[in-house]
Amino acid sequence: xxxxxTGIAGTMESSDIQIxxxxxxxxxxxxxxxxxVMNQFGKQIVxxxxxxxxxxxxxxxxxxxxxxxxxxxxxxxxVQAAAYRAAESDEYVWRTKA
Amino acid sequence: MDNYNVIAGVSFTGxxxxxxxxxxxxxxxxxxxxxxxxxxxxxxxxxPVACGSLSGSVMKQIAVxxxxxGAGLCAKVVSELQNEAARRGKSHLxxxxxxxxKRMFTSMGxxxxxxxxxxxxxxxxxxxxxxxxxxxGKRGGKSACIVCNCNPMTKGHQYLMxxxxxxxxxxxxxxxxxxxxxxxxxxxxxxxxVKGGTAHIKNAIVCxxxxxxxxxxxxxxYFLKDTIDVELVRADLDLILFATRIAxxxxxxxxxxxxxxxxxxxxxxxxRMHEILPKYGIEVIEIPRKDNISASRVRAxxxxxxxxxxxxxxxxxxxxxxxxxxxxxx
Numbered sequence: 194x195x196x197x198x199t200g201i202a203g204t205m206e207s208s209d210i211q212i213x214x215x216x217x218x219x220x221x222x223x224x225x226x227x228x229x230v231m232n233q234f235g236k237q238i239v240x241x242x243x244x245x246x247x248x249x250x251x252x253x254x255x256x257x258x259x260x261x262x263x264x265x266x267x268x269x270x271x272v273q274a275a276a277y278r279a280a281e282s283d284e285y286v287w288r289t290k291a
Numbered sequence: 292m293d294n295y296n297v298i299a300g301v302s303f304t305g306x307x308x309x310x311x312x313x314x315x316x317x318x319x320x321x322x323x324x325x326x327x328x329x330x331x332x333x334x335x336x337x338x339p340v341a342c343g344s345l346s347g348s349v350m351k352q353i354a355v356x357x358x359x360x361g362a363g364l365c366a367k368v369v370s371e372l373q374n375e376a377a378r379r380g381k382s383h384l385x386x387x388x389x390x391x392x393k394r395m396f397t398s399m400g401x402x403x404x405x406x407x408x409x410x411x412x413x414x415x416x417x418x419x420x421x422x423x424x425x426x427x428g429k430r431g432g433k434s435a436c437i438v439c440n441c442n443p444m445t446k447g448h449q450y451l452m453x454x455x456x457x458x459x460x461x462x463x464x465x466x467x468x469x470x471x472x473x474x475x476x477x478x479x480x481x482x483x484x485v486k487g488g489t490a491h492i493k494n495a496i497v498c499x500x501x502x503x504x505x506x507x508x509x510x511x512x513y514f515l516k517d518t519i520d521v522e523l524v525r526a527d528l529d530l531i532l533f534a535t536r537i538a539x540x541x542x543x544x545x546x547x548x549x550x551x552x553x554x555x556x557x558x559x560x561x562x563r564m565h566e567i568l569p570k571y572g573i574e575v576i577e578i579p580r581k582d583n584i585s586a587s588r589v590r591a592x593x594x595x596x597x598x599x600x601x602x603x604x605x606x607x608x609x610x611x612x613x614x615x616x617x618x619x620x621x
Binding site for chain 1: 374
């Protein structure tokens with residue numbers, strides 16, 4: 194998936210995470226994370242963000258994440274939404290057959 | 292958060308606007324009247340408890356009632372504003388706040404660009420400034436810089452650049468990226484004309500200023516006491532940003548500037564430059580304006596279609612552009 198513009202998803206409310214994705218032509222994924230649970234879960238949050246982008250085949254991007262204690266599933270959903278918005282794509286696959 | 296109501300809009304009018312202003316006033320703030328978008332949060336009885344506005348790429352007039360502090364309403368307001376800005380294609384946002392709010396905004400992903408005793412300037416990209424500076428790159432030897440609008444570039448600008456370039460190894464020329472609109476030339480045109488007009492200066496590095504140099508981003512007067520001169524605080528912030536972040540990263544030790552006989556704001560800015568920059572080891576060198584050429588004179592002549600006179604005032608490439616694009620009646 195190729196990012197065309199800046200995509201934003203999520204909020205900075207408790208239990209949520211705000212993801213801002215910016216396109217980048219090279220250099221891979223660069224994550225900048227602000228979190229109130231940085232010491233406990235910082236590495237895990239970055240891991241989920243990176244894995245979600247890898248699943249979507251986003252190879253280059255700046256990620257600005259402001260976490261307020263989001264669960265992994267929330268992080269994943271927010272990253273996906275931001276990526277689709279940044280790619281200006283509406284080809285969501287909401288459900289895949291097992 | 293369940294019992295709160297959020298209202299948002301392009302611009303409030305009537306009783307809603309009065310309510311917004313009254314709330315700001317109670318928090319010791321003032322509506323500057325130039326907001327593009329406002330968010331207000333009301334409690335279950337429809338009494339305002341938090342608000343914030345967007346003016347271009349600046350978030351302003353963010354206020355939260357004492358009684359609900361700690362409920363995360365400030366973050367909610369900032370989120371709403373950021374989302375709206377994103378819908379408008381603006382992801383790089385700025386805010387000015389009091390130094391004591393540093394921690395709160397840092398926790399929302401903002402980082403400090405410049406700081407004085409009374410005001411803090413922040414951006415929502417953690418490494419925005421660093422990325423900007425990295426993209427320009429530091430060069431060895433003695434570096435100097437010129438910051439200019441060049442609206443459009445004149446022989447006066449060219450003379451200043453040639454003089455500065457002869458006295459250093461690298462000359463960074465920052466062309467302001469802000470779009471003045473109206474009669475002004477767009478930033479990309481001004482930038483290209485400077486590139487063309489300095490092609491013969493081998494050690495010139497022409498750069499966009501992005502939002503990092505003399506940004507006209509409306510400076511919020513609302514939390515400043517009336518006795519503080521807004522233009523002065525804005526100038527100081529810009530110069531401190533330059534002196535503490537930009538100049539050291541690029542190894543700039545001198546800033547060249549043309550004398551300003553006409554514009555009072557620019558003249559005062561130059562005065563502050565002389566006062567502030569030397570404290571940070573940056574020399575300010577003022578070069579007398581060549582033949583009193585001014586870009587505003589060129590714009591005035593352009594309106595009148597006097598191309599013969601324009602030719603005397605601007606470099607060849609600028610003349611070509613102007614006559615090629617504006618001389619349709621000639």
